[in-house]
Amino acid sequence: MLNLIGMGLRGVQSLTIQEDEILKRSHRIYFEAYTSIAPENTINELESRYSRSVKPLARIDVENPEEIIKESLDGIVSLIIVGDPLTATTHNQLRLEAQNSGVEVKCYENASIITAAFGYTGLFTYRMSPPVSLPFPHEKFFPRSVYDKISKNIEDRRHSLILLDLSPGKGMKISEAVKYLLEMENRFGTGLLTEDRELIAISDLGHSDEKIVMGTFRSMTSYEGGKINCIILPERPTEDEVRFMSMFCRKLPL
Amino acid sequence: MLNLIGMGLRGVQSLTIQEDEILKRSHRIYFEAYTSIAPENTINELESRYSRSVKPLARIDVENPEEIIKESLDGIVSLIIVGDPLTATTHNQLRLEAQNSGVEVKCYENASIITAAFGYTGLFTYRMSPPVSLPFPHEKFFPRSVYDKISKNIEDRRHSLILLDLSPGKGMKISEAVKYLLEMENRFGTGLLTEDRELIAISDLGHSDEKIVMGTFRSMTSYEGGKINCIILPERPTEDEVRFMSMFCRKLPL
Numbered sequence: 070m071l072n073l074i075g076m077g078l079r080g081v082q083s084l085t086i087q088e089d090e091i092l093k094r095s096h097r098i099y100f101e102a103y104t105s106i107a108p109e110n111t112i113n114e115l116e117s118r119y120s121r122s123v124k125p126l127a128r129i130d131v132e133n134p135e136e137i138i139k140e141s142l143d144g145i146v147s148l149i150i151v152g153d154p155l156t157a158t159t160h161n162q163l164r165l166e167a168q169n170s171g172v173e174v175k176c177y178e179n180a181s182i183i184t185a186a187f188g189y190t191g192l193f194t195y196r197m198s199p200p201v202s203l204p205f206p207h208e209k210f211f212p213r214s215v216y217d218k219i220s221k222n223i224e225d226r227r228h229s230l231i232l233l234d235l236s237p238g239k240g241m242k243i244s245e246a247v248k249y250l251l252e253m254e255n256r257f258g259t260g261l262l263t264e265d266r267e268l269i270a271i272s273d274l275g276h277s278d279e280k281i282v283m284g285t286f287r288s289m290t291s292y293e294g295g296k297i298n299c300i301i302l303p304e305r306p307t308e309d310e311v312r313f314m315s316m317f318c319r320k321l322p323l
Numbered sequence: 324m325l326n327l328i329g330m331g332l333r334g335v336q337s338l339t340i341q342e343d344e345i346l347k348r349s350h351r352i353y354f355e356a357y358t359s360i361a362p363e364n365t366i367n368e369l370e371s372r373y374s375r376s377v378k379p380l381a382r383i384d385v386e387n388p389e390e391i392i393k394e395s396l397d398g399i400v401s402l403i404i405v406g407d408p409l410t411a412t413t414h415n416q417l418r419l420e421a422q423n424s425g426v427e428v429k430c431y432e433n434a435s436i437i438t439a440a441f442g443y444t445g446l447f448t449y450r451m452s453p454p455v456s457l458p459f460p461h462e463k464f465f466p467r468s469v470y471d472k473i474s475k476n477i478e479d480r481r482h483s484l485i486l487l488d489l490s491p492g493k494g495m496k497i498s499e500a501v502k503y504l505l506e507m508e509n510r511f512g513t514g515l516l517t518e519d520r521e522l523i524a525i526s527d528l529g530h531s532d533e534k535i536v537m538g539t540f541r542s543m544t545s546y547e548g549g550k551i552n553c554i555i556l557p558e559r560p561t562e563d564e565v566r567f568m569s570m571f572c573r574k575l576p577l
Contacts, residue, residue, distance in 0.1 A: 075434070077339060077432070077433070077434075078432060079339070079341060081340070082339065082340050082341035083339045083340070083341060084339060084340055085331060085333070085336065085337045085338060085339050085340075086335065086336050086337070086338055086339075086340065086343055087333060087336035087337060089340055153434065153438050153439065153442060154442070155439070155441075155442025155443060156438055156441075156442055156448045157448075158447060158563070161442070161445050161567050161571075162563075164570075164571070165445075165566065165567060165570050165571075168570055169570070176442075176443065178331070178332060178434040178438075178439040178442065178443070178528075178529065179331070179433070179434050180329070180331075180407065180432040180433050180434055180435075181434075181435070181438040183437075183438050183448065184407050184410055184432075184435040184437050184438050185407065185409070185432040187409075187410075188407060188408070188409025188410055188415070188430075188432065189409060189430065189432070191415050191419075193412060194410045194411075194437065194453065194454065195453045195454060195455075195456075196453060197453045198453070199448065199449045199450060199451045199452070199481070200448065200449060201449075202449075221479075225475075225479075227453070274432075275432065309412070309416075312419065313415050313419060316418075316419050316422055316423070317415075317418070317419075
């Protein structure tokens with residue numbers, strides 16, 4: 070049996086009562102450690118709570134899961150995934166391969182940044198857009214697709230959620246993201262992303278040092294954020310949304 | 324202090340470890356009972372787990388929260404909300420009013436049908452669309468907007484998530500929804516929703532009797548679903564999505 074266990078956004082304390090019971094009964098516990106960043110000490114806390122070793126998995130381990138599948142045929146294996154377990158394709162691929170090998174797979178949904186980010190800021194869920202990932206650019210890779218997706222959301226009057234890239238253990242800063250987005254505007258732009266445009270920077274949501282901050286692109290050029298960051302670009306918010314945002318987000322001085 | 328506690332999709336067992344601790348410390352526990360349907364016996368289970376009475380709230384109580392706000396000024400009040408606490412505007416309105424009255428408000432995100440539905444079926448999150456609500460129609464109200472939103476998603480090659488209406492305690496059946504959608508096609512249609520079109524019917528996700536079933540509009544005309552239902556209309560799924568869907572959804576015979 071293989072359990073895909075969503076851990077939500079707050080580390081061990083956002084495991085559900087049911088997930089907690091399943092982990093107590095598991096023979097083997099893995100921890101997927103590359104699609105997000107958990108609060109510090111999560112692995113230590115898990116090991117002490119469940120009195121067994123918790124093995125972190127890299128991308129290559131999840132993409133070559135023969136060992137995990139073999140263990141799941143013989144015993145109860147649980148893989149803990151930060152956030153919701155099924156929003157990244159890689160986990161559905163594992164689920165498929167395990168099922169194809171005759172393993173019974175159970176999934177346990179949990180909170181995802183995709184819905185939580187909109188909710189916390191006060192923006193309406195029915196005006197959300199699918200998440201856009203902003204990768205670290207390099208000389209030969211500066212993806213126009215990010216700009217195109219944002220343009221499309223603006224055209225459709227939807228709020229853009231931009232998930233900032235992670236290199237192992239380190240998230241892209243808000244200031245870096247703002248720089249990349251303005252650079253995209255320079256290269257491909259049609260005047261959408263000006264320095265006066267408002268954005269909401271969301272850092273370490275649910276962690277003890279979470280920050281939800283609103284300001285212009287200009288005011289964010291020196292704002293770092295936290296360990297794992299995302300941005301929402303509100304698009305023509307309604308009066309209610311403006312009221313909510315101004316109560317629920319801290320304002321960054323210009 | 325007012326805590327907005329997301330309960331996720333599975334009743335008491337999908338409360339998080341942290342939420343469980345907060346509820347143990349709460350002087351007053353309310354349960355919001357009109358934006359979703361919890362598994363049967365949820366209130367009884369909550370009352371026995373926390374050894375105090377749990378008061379269900381109707382829409383009118385949440386929209387006129389003077390009493391709740393007054394209690395939150397004096398003690399620890401927790402409001403449990405099925406799914407994620409912040410995806411419905413009504414809860415952000417309560418949060419705003421409480422903050423404006425000087426109450427400290429804390430929110431605890433949890434799983435939402437909006438992300439879970441896409442994940443469970445194997446469809447890619449970055450091709451999701453904002454949820455569309457399908458209300459019970461009546462003679463003078465047969466909303467074209469639902470059809471227009473679906474059309475827009477089809478045009479954008481995005482999967483449509485359609486949340487089926489609730490009247491108190493009773494969800495719209497899949498067969499009813501299919502009938503309403505085909506009727507919309509008749510009245511406003513441009514040939515998008517044919518009887519051969521595939522849909523995924525998701526019922527009571529996370530409950531012990533959850534069902535995720537794939538079939539054509541035609542095959543669903545006599546399929547009831549469960550107590551709380553939603554539909555996904557996959558739009559030109561990729562090869563990977565087709566592989567996932569066919570492993571993760573049960574096929575309904577034609």
